[in-house]
Amino acid sequence: MLQLGLGASGGPLSVLCMGAHSDDIEIGCGGTLLRLLEEHPGSHVTWVVFSATGVRVEEARRSAHAFLASAGKADVELNEFRESYFPHVAADIKDAFERLKARTKPDIVFAHRNDDMHQDHRVVADLTWNTFRNHLVLQYEIPKYEGDLGKPSVFVPLSLRTAERKVQLLQEHFPSQHHRTWFHPDTFHGLMTVRGVECNAPERRAEAFYARKLVL
Numbered sequence: 001m002l003q004l005g006l007g008a009s010g011g012p013l014s015v016l017c018m019g020a021h022s023d024d025i026e027i028g029c030g031g032t033l034l035r036l037l038e039e040h041p042g043s044h045v046t047w048v049v050f051s052a053t054g055v056r057v058e059e060a061r062r063s064a065h066a067f068l069a070s071a072g073k074a075d076v077e078l079n080e081f082r083e084s085y086f087p088h089v090a091a092d093i094k095d096a097f098e099r100l101k102a103r104t105k106p107d108i109v110f111a112h113r114n115d116d117m118h119q120d121h122r123v124v125a126d127l128t129w130n131t132f133r134n135h136l137v138l139q140y141e142i143p144k145y146e147g148d149l150g151k152p153s154v155f156v157p158l159s160l161r162t163a164e165r166k167v168q169l170l171q172e173h174f175p176s177q178h179h180r181t182w183f184h185p186d187t188f189h190g191l192m193t194v195r196g197v198e199c200n201a202p203e204r205r206a207e208a209f210y211a212r213k214l215v216l
Helices: 024-039 055-067 086-103 119-131 160-173 185-198
Strands: 014-021 044-051 073-078 108-112 136-140 154-158 205-210
Touching: 014 024, 014 119, 024 044, 024 055, 024 108, 024 136, 024 154, 024 160, 024 205, 044 055, 044 086, 044 119, 055 073, 055 160, 086 119, 108 119, 119 136, 154 160, 154 185, 160 185, 160 205, 185 205
Parallel strands: 014 044, 014 108, 044 073, 108 136
Antiparallel strands: 136 205, 154 205
16 A cells, blocks of 8 residues: 655654644544654644643643653643533634634644534534645544544554553543543553554554545
């Protein structure tokens, strides 16, 4: 299979990561980010969480800095939009997107996917496409109760070391979520294993994404 790469070999990238909630980016594309930062030293990552309140603020900040420890530059932005109410404050969130657009020029954008059944995730996904219209956008997936996983079209194989590091950081930095039955290493490794099977990953782990538009 012909494999496509991101940017010049080994060159730094400008990456924009957006998540509705404090752990979404890490769950959806944490392994891919760890791999990209290893393969593209000096990369600049802008990391935006739209709803981080209470104990989740410090969890989000520490997790972001841990995942971005090897970035050339990291800008972490934590907002306090009301969780589960995004459709009702979408105009204010759109203003935040416009400010973000004015100060970033990403090579690649990671965000939620449009078919995600969580209302907050869908707002972020829709505004991503509404705002970043001439960019490579990869939409990540979040396992959850709604059972809305689909058929992704883009796969990023991960080493076992990288997959383990992703799960380790999730467990370490989000203790407030440990009571949730789905927030478990088995969940994260299970999904990465399934996606690894689907793309014949050398070390049986991968993250998967949805790409609505690619220009080659």
